[in-house]
Amino acid sequence: MRTNARAPIDLHTHTTASDGSDTPEQVVQLAAERRIAAVAVTDHDTVCGVPEAQRVGQGLGVEVIAGVEISALPPESVRRAHGVLHILGYLVNTQEGHLTQALVWAQEQRSARNPEIIRKLNALGIDLTLDEVSRHAPRGQIGRPHIAQALVEKGTVGSIQEAFDRYLRTGGPASAEKAKLSPSDAIAAIRAAGGVAVLAHPYQLNVGDGDALDEAVHQLVESGLQGVECRYSSHTPEQTARCRGLARRYHLVETGGSDYHGATKHDIPLGLTPPVPYRVIDSLRERRIV
Ligand code: AMP
Ligand code: ZN
Ligand code: FE
Ligand code: FE
Numbered sequence: 001m002r003t004n005a006r007a008p009i010d011l012h013t014h015t016t017a018s019d020g021s022d023t024p025e026q027v028v029q030l031a032a033e034r035r036i037a038a039v040a041v042t043d044h045d046t047v048c049g050v051p052e053a054q055r056v057g058q059g060l061g062v063e064v065i066a067g068v069e070i071s072a073l074p075p076e077s078v079r080r081a082h083g084v085l086h087i088l089g090y091l092v093n094t095q096e097g098h099l100t101q102a103l104v105w106a107q108e109q110r111s112a113r114n115p116e117i118i119r120k121l122n123a124l125g126i127d128l129t130l131d132e133v134s135r136h137a138p139r140g141q142i143g144r145p146h147i148a149q150a151l152v153e154k155g156t157v158g159s160i161q162e163a164f165d166r167y168l169r170t171g172g173p174a175s176a177e178k179a180k181l182s183p184s185d186a187i188a189a190i191r192a193a194g195g196v197a198v199l200a201h202p203y204q205l206n207v208g209d210g211d212a213l214d215e216a217v218h219q220l221v222e223s224g225l226q227g228v229e230c231r232y233s234s235h236t237p238e239q240t241a242r243c244r245g246l247a248r249r250y251h252l253v254e255t256g257g258s259d260y261h262g263a264t265k266h267d268i269p270l271g272l273t274p275p276v277p278y279r280v281i282d283s284l285r286e287r288r289i290v
Contacts, residue, residue, distance in 0.1 A: 003063065005282065007037035008275030011065065012088065012200065012229065012257025014264070015041055017049030019143040021262030024053035027270070032060040036271050037278055040065035040090055040257065044143060045106040047094040065281065066092050068099075068195075071106065071178075072186035074205055075219040082170065083206030085183060088198040088229065088255070089190030090284050096193035102181060103189075107141050109179045114142050116176035117168070121147075124173060126156055144168045145264050160264065184223035191224055196287045198227035198255050202243055203235070209242045214249075221250045226287045231256025231276050233268045253283045 014020030015027050022030065024041060031039045041053045041064060050066045057064035067090050074085040092099060114130060121128050128150060136146040136153075148163035157163045167174040181189070187197040199220055207213050217228065230243035231254075247254040256276035258268055 003037050003278045003281075005277060005279035007278040008035065008271055009038040009040075009278050009281060010036055010258050010260065010271045011040040011067070011090065011255050011276060011280065012042050012069070012232075013039050013260040013270065014043055014069075014262075015049040015053070015140075016138065017041075017046050017140045018043035019137075019140065019145040019261060019264055021264045024049040025056045026262075027260070028053050028056040028060060028062050028064060030270050031057075031062045034271050036062065036275075038063035038065060038281055039270075040067035040088075042067035042069040042088055042257070043140070044069050045071060045103050045110065046141060047092065047099075047103065048140075050094050063281075065090055065284075066094050066195075068092060068103070068190070069200060070102070070181065070186040070189070072181045072183045075183055075216045077219060078205055078207045078212055078216045081206040081212070084204040086200035086204070087183065087186045087190065087225075088200045088227075088257075089193070089195040090198060090227075090255075091288050092190060092193040092195035094193075099189045099193035099195075101189075102185065106181060110141055110143070113176045113178040114147070117144070117147060117174050120174040120176065121151075121167060124167070126151070126154075126167075128154065128156075145261070149264075183220055187220070187224040194288060196226045196253065196284045197224060198229060198253065199225055200229050201232050201234075201259070202228060202246070203239060209239065213242075214246065217246050217250060221252070225250075225252065227253035227255050227284070229256060230254040231272055233258050233272065253280065253287055255280055255284070
Protein backbone atom coordinates (compact mmCIF):
# COMPACT_ATOMS: atom_id res chain seq x y z
CA MET A 1 0.00 0.00 0.00
CA ARG A 2 1.29 3.46 -0.85
CA THR A 3 1.79 5.86 2.03
CA ASN A 4 -0.24 9.08 1.87
CA ALA A 5 1.92 11.83 0.35
CA ARG A 6 1.08 14.11 3.28
CA ALA A 7 1.87 11.65 6.07
CA PRO A 8 4.41 13.09 8.56
CA ILE A 9 8.03 11.97 8.35
CA ASP A 10 11.37 12.85 9.97
CA LEU A 11 14.49 12.47 7.82
CA HIS A 12 17.17 13.25 10.43
CA THR A 13 17.55 11.22 13.65
CA HIS A 14 20.37 9.88 15.80
CA THR A 15 20.44 6.73 17.94
CA THR A 16 22.85 5.05 20.36
CA ALA A 17 24.72 3.86 17.26
CA SER A 18 26.24 7.37 17.38
CA ASP A 19 25.51 10.12 19.90
CA GLY A 20 21.74 9.85 20.35
CA SER A 21 20.50 8.70 23.76
CA ASP A 22 17.69 6.48 22.42
CA THR A 23 18.29 3.03 20.97
CA PRO A 24 17.17 2.51 17.37
CA GLU A 25 14.21 0.60 18.80
CA GLN A 26 13.26 3.54 21.05
CA VAL A 27 13.45 6.06 18.21
CA VAL A 28 11.09 3.93 16.12
CA GLN A 29 8.74 3.40 19.09
CA LEU A 30 8.62 7.15 19.62
CA ALA A 31 7.86 7.67 15.94
CA ALA A 32 4.97 5.20 16.23
CA GLU A 33 3.62 7.05 19.30
CA ARG A 34 3.84 10.38 17.50
CA ARG A 35 2.14 8.93 14.39
CA ILE A 36 5.19 9.60 12.26
CA ALA A 37 4.91 7.39 9.18
CA ALA A 38 8.61 7.20 8.31
CA VAL A 39 11.94 8.05 9.94
CA ALA A 40 15.42 8.05 8.48
CA VAL A 41 18.09 6.83 10.90
CA THR A 42 21.06 9.08 10.10
CA ASP A 43 23.81 8.37 12.62
CA HIS A 44 27.20 10.07 12.41
CA ASP A 45 29.52 8.04 10.16
CA THR A 46 27.74 4.73 10.76
CA VAL A 47 24.78 2.71 9.48
CA CYS A 48 24.90 0.15 12.28
CA GLY A 49 21.63 1.31 13.90
CA VAL A 50 19.64 0.80 10.70
CA PRO A 51 18.91 -2.97 10.78
CA GLU A 52 17.45 -2.89 14.31
CA ALA A 53 15.35 0.17 13.46
CA GLN A 54 14.03 -1.50 10.30
CA ARG A 55 13.18 -4.68 12.16
CA VAL A 56 11.26 -2.79 14.84
CA GLY A 57 9.66 -0.54 12.22
CA GLN A 58 8.19 -3.54 10.42
CA GLY A 59 6.42 -4.61 13.56
CA LEU A 60 5.12 -1.13 14.41
CA GLY A 61 4.19 0.04 10.91
CA VAL A 62 6.86 2.75 10.79
CA GLU A 63 8.93 2.87 7.61
CA VAL A 64 12.65 3.20 8.36
CA ILE A 65 14.80 4.79 5.67
CA ALA A 66 18.41 3.58 5.72
CA GLY A 67 20.50 6.70 6.23
CA VAL A 68 23.82 8.10 7.39
CA GLU A 69 25.29 11.53 8.20
CA ILE A 70 28.88 11.81 7.04
CA SER A 71 31.22 14.51 8.36
CA ALA A 72 33.32 16.02 5.58
CA LEU A 73 35.65 18.95 5.00
CA PRO A 74 33.73 22.06 3.95
CA PRO A 75 34.12 22.96 0.25
CA GLU A 76 37.35 24.85 -0.58
CA SER A 77 35.70 28.22 -1.06
CA VAL A 78 34.30 28.34 2.48
CA ARG A 79 36.92 26.42 4.46
CA ARG A 80 38.16 29.61 6.10
CA ALA A 81 34.79 30.02 7.85
CA HIS A 82 35.64 26.98 10.06
CA GLY A 83 32.12 25.66 9.70
CA VAL A 84 30.79 22.13 9.64
CA LEU A 85 29.83 20.10 6.56
CA HIS A 86 27.57 17.12 7.11
CA ILE A 87 26.28 15.14 4.14
CA LEU A 88 23.19 13.04 4.69
CA GLY A 89 22.82 9.84 2.67
CA TYR A 90 19.37 8.34 2.12
CA LEU A 91 18.19 4.96 0.82
CA VAL A 92 21.71 3.60 1.01
CA ASN A 93 22.63 -0.05 0.67
CA THR A 94 24.17 -0.45 4.13
CA GLN A 95 26.33 -3.39 2.99
CA GLU A 96 27.94 -1.69 0.01
CA GLY A 97 31.75 -1.84 -0.04
CA HIS A 98 32.71 1.74 -0.95
CA LEU A 99 30.39 3.20 1.66
CA THR A 100 31.59 0.72 4.30
CA GLN A 101 35.20 1.58 3.54
CA ALA A 102 34.55 5.33 3.84
CA LEU A 103 32.69 4.89 7.13
CA VAL A 104 35.37 2.62 8.62
CA TRP A 105 37.97 5.26 7.75
CA ALA A 106 35.89 8.03 9.34
CA GLN A 107 35.39 5.91 12.48
CA GLU A 108 39.15 5.34 12.72
CA GLN A 109 39.76 9.09 12.58
CA ARG A 110 37.27 9.60 15.39
CA SER A 111 38.90 6.89 17.51
CA ALA A 112 42.30 8.48 16.96
CA ARG A 113 41.02 11.88 18.05
CA ASN A 114 39.27 10.93 21.29
CA PRO A 115 42.36 10.03 23.37
CA GLU A 116 43.84 13.36 22.25
CA ILE A 117 40.83 15.21 23.72
CA ILE A 118 41.13 13.23 26.97
CA ARG A 119 44.85 14.05 27.14
CA LYS A 120 44.08 17.75 26.77
CA LEU A 121 41.42 17.58 29.48
CA ASN A 122 43.86 15.79 31.77
CA ALA A 123 46.45 18.48 31.09
CA LEU A 124 43.85 21.03 32.20
CA GLY A 125 43.65 19.22 35.53
CA ILE A 126 40.47 17.26 34.80
CA ASP A 127 40.58 13.65 35.85
CA LEU A 128 38.87 11.63 33.10
CA THR A 129 39.62 8.36 31.34
CA LEU A 130 38.52 6.95 28.00
CA ASP A 131 36.87 4.07 29.89
CA GLU A 132 34.65 6.49 31.79
CA VAL A 133 33.62 8.07 28.50
CA SER A 134 33.01 4.67 26.84
CA ARG A 135 30.34 3.88 29.40
CA HIS A 136 28.23 6.62 27.84
CA ALA A 137 28.56 5.04 24.40
CA PRO A 138 27.67 1.40 25.13
CA ARG A 139 27.39 0.36 21.51
CA GLY A 140 28.24 3.29 19.44
CA GLN A 141 31.35 5.10 18.57
CA ILE A 142 32.46 7.79 20.95
CA GLY A 143 31.64 11.37 19.99
CA ARG A 144 32.22 14.64 21.78
CA PRO A 145 28.72 14.56 23.34
CA HIS A 146 29.73 11.37 25.17
CA ILE A 147 32.80 13.11 26.56
CA ALA A 148 30.51 15.98 27.56
CA GLN A 149 28.16 13.54 29.35
CA ALA A 150 31.07 12.04 31.28
CA LEU A 151 32.12 15.54 32.37
CA VAL A 152 28.57 16.27 33.54
CA GLU A 153 28.50 13.00 35.50
CA LYS A 154 31.78 13.91 37.18
CA GLY A 155 30.41 17.29 38.13
CA THR A 156 33.13 19.09 36.19
CA VAL A 157 30.42 21.00 34.32
CA GLY A 158 26.71 21.48 34.86
CA SER A 159 25.50 20.66 31.35
CA ILE A 160 26.53 19.19 28.01
CA GLN A 161 26.40 22.68 26.53
CA GLU A 162 28.75 23.99 29.23
CA ALA A 163 31.20 21.18 28.42
CA PHE A 164 31.25 22.33 24.79
CA ASP A 165 31.44 26.02 25.62
CA ARG A 166 34.28 25.62 28.12
CA TYR A 167 36.30 22.76 26.66
CA LEU A 168 35.12 20.76 23.67
CA ARG A 169 33.95 23.30 21.09
CA THR A 170 36.01 23.44 17.90
CA GLY A 171 39.02 25.58 18.74
CA GLY A 172 38.32 25.18 22.47
CA PRO A 173 41.02 24.31 25.04
CA ALA A 174 40.36 20.56 24.73
CA SER A 175 39.61 20.39 21.03
CA ALA A 176 41.48 18.06 18.72
CA GLU A 177 41.39 17.95 14.95
CA LYS A 178 39.91 14.96 13.19
CA ALA A 179 40.79 14.08 9.60
CA LYS A 180 37.69 14.17 7.41
CA LEU A 181 36.64 12.94 4.00
CA SER A 182 36.60 15.43 1.16
CA PRO A 183 33.09 16.52 0.18
CA SER A 184 33.34 14.69 -3.13
CA ASP A 185 34.49 11.45 -1.45
CA ALA A 186 31.61 11.63 1.04
CA ILE A 187 29.08 12.19 -1.73
CA ALA A 188 30.65 9.50 -3.93
CA ALA A 189 30.51 6.94 -1.09
CA ILE A 190 26.78 7.60 -0.61
CA ARG A 191 26.05 7.40 -4.32
CA ALA A 192 28.16 4.25 -4.74
CA ALA A 193 25.81 2.67 -2.19
CA GLY A 194 22.81 3.65 -4.32
CA GLY A 195 21.96 6.50 -1.94
CA VAL A 196 20.91 10.11 -2.41
CA ALA A 197 23.36 12.74 -1.07
CA VAL A 198 21.85 15.72 0.74
CA LEU A 199 23.46 18.77 2.37
CA ALA A 200 22.52 18.79 6.09
CA HIS A 201 21.81 22.02 8.02
CA PRO A 202 23.48 24.38 5.49
CA TYR A 203 23.84 27.18 8.07
CA GLN A 204 26.38 25.13 10.01
CA LEU A 205 28.80 25.90 7.19
CA ASN A 206 29.00 29.20 9.03
CA VAL A 207 29.00 31.39 5.91
CA GLY A 208 25.69 33.17 6.43
CA ASP A 209 23.29 33.13 3.52
CA GLY A 210 24.88 35.27 0.83
CA ASP A 211 26.93 34.38 -2.23
CA ALA A 212 29.36 32.25 -0.21
CA LEU A 213 26.58 29.80 0.68
CA ASP A 214 25.44 29.74 -2.93
CA GLU A 215 29.00 29.06 -4.10
CA ALA A 216 29.47 26.28 -1.55
CA VAL A 217 26.26 24.59 -2.69
CA HIS A 218 27.32 25.02 -6.30
CA GLN A 219 30.62 23.24 -5.58
CA LEU A 220 28.80 20.42 -3.81
CA VAL A 221 26.38 20.05 -6.72
CA GLU A 222 29.37 19.66 -9.05
CA SER A 223 30.52 16.86 -6.75
CA GLY A 224 27.15 15.11 -7.09
CA LEU A 225 24.96 16.60 -4.36
CA GLN A 226 21.25 15.86 -4.96
CA GLY A 227 19.37 17.52 -2.12
CA VAL A 228 19.39 20.17 0.57
CA GLU A 229 17.89 20.07 4.07
CA CYS A 230 15.48 23.01 3.97
CA ARG A 231 13.34 22.27 7.02
CA TYR A 232 15.43 21.89 10.20
CA SER A 233 14.76 22.32 13.92
CA SER A 234 16.74 25.52 14.29
CA HIS A 235 15.83 27.12 10.95
CA THR A 236 13.95 30.40 10.86
CA PRO A 237 11.28 30.72 8.15
CA GLU A 238 13.73 32.95 6.26
CA GLN A 239 16.46 30.31 6.40
CA THR A 240 14.06 27.65 5.15
CA ALA A 241 13.01 29.94 2.31
CA ARG A 242 16.64 30.63 1.40
CA CYS A 243 17.40 26.90 1.30
CA ARG A 244 14.36 26.34 -0.91
CA GLY A 245 15.68 29.01 -3.27
CA LEU A 246 18.99 27.13 -3.48
CA ALA A 247 17.14 23.85 -4.07
CA ARG A 248 15.22 25.36 -6.99
CA ARG A 249 18.29 27.00 -8.46
CA TYR A 250 20.32 23.79 -8.41
CA HIS A 251 17.45 21.31 -8.99
CA LEU A 252 17.87 19.68 -5.59
CA VAL A 253 15.37 17.67 -3.55
CA GLU A 254 14.10 19.77 -0.61
CA THR A 255 14.31 17.59 2.47
CA GLY A 256 13.68 18.17 6.16
CA GLY A 257 14.39 16.60 9.51
CA SER A 258 14.67 17.40 13.20
CA ASP A 259 18.20 16.12 14.09
CA TYR A 260 16.63 14.31 17.04
CA HIS A 261 19.26 13.13 19.58
CA GLY A 262 17.00 12.22 22.54
CA ALA A 263 18.35 13.47 25.88
CA THR A 264 21.70 14.40 24.29
CA LYS A 265 19.93 17.46 22.85
CA HIS A 266 16.80 17.56 24.94
CA ASP A 267 15.34 20.64 23.27
CA ILE A 268 14.90 18.90 19.88
CA PRO A 269 11.70 16.82 19.62
CA LEU A 270 11.18 14.07 17.04
CA GLY A 271 9.26 15.36 14.02
CA LEU A 272 8.97 18.97 12.87
CA THR A 273 5.95 21.26 13.12
CA PRO A 274 4.36 21.54 10.60
CA PRO A 275 5.43 18.04 9.59
CA VAL A 276 7.67 17.21 6.65
CA PRO A 277 5.41 15.31 4.21
CA TYR A 278 6.01 11.75 2.95
CA ARG A 279 6.19 12.92 -0.65
CA VAL A 280 9.80 14.03 0.07
CA ILE A 281 10.67 10.33 0.29
CA ASP A 282 9.01 9.80 -3.11
CA SER A 283 11.26 12.57 -4.48
CA LEU A 284 14.34 10.92 -2.97
CA ARG A 285 13.35 7.61 -4.58
CA GLU A 286 13.00 9.32 -7.95
CA ARG A 287 16.55 10.67 -7.66
CA ARG A 288 17.83 7.24 -6.82
CA ILE A 289 16.66 5.75 -10.10
CA VAL A 290 18.95 7.61 -12.49
P1 AMP B 1 31.86 14.75 17.03
O1 AMP B 1 31.21 14.08 15.85
O2 AMP B 1 32.40 13.79 18.00
O3 AMP B 1 32.85 15.80 16.62
O4 AMP B 1 30.68 15.51 17.81
C1 AMP B 1 29.78 16.23 17.07
C2 AMP B 1 28.55 16.42 17.90
O5 AMP B 1 28.82 17.41 18.89
C3 AMP B 1 27.35 16.91 17.08
O6 AMP B 1 26.18 16.21 17.47
C4 AMP B 1 27.26 18.36 17.44
O7 AMP B 1 25.95 18.85 17.40
C5 AMP B 1 27.84 18.44 18.83
N1 AMP B 1 28.49 19.75 18.97
C6 AMP B 1 29.54 20.20 18.25
N2 AMP B 1 29.88 21.46 18.63
C7 AMP B 1 29.01 21.81 19.60
C8 AMP B 1 28.83 22.98 20.41
N3 AMP B 1 29.64 24.06 20.28
N4 AMP B 1 27.83 22.97 21.31
C9 AMP B 1 27.04 21.88 21.47
N5 AMP B 1 27.15 20.75 20.75
C10 AMP B 1 28.12 20.71 19.82
ZN1 ZN C 1 25.09 14.18 16.81
FE1 FE D 1 24.85 17.24 11.64
FE1 FE E 1 22.61 15.11 12.82
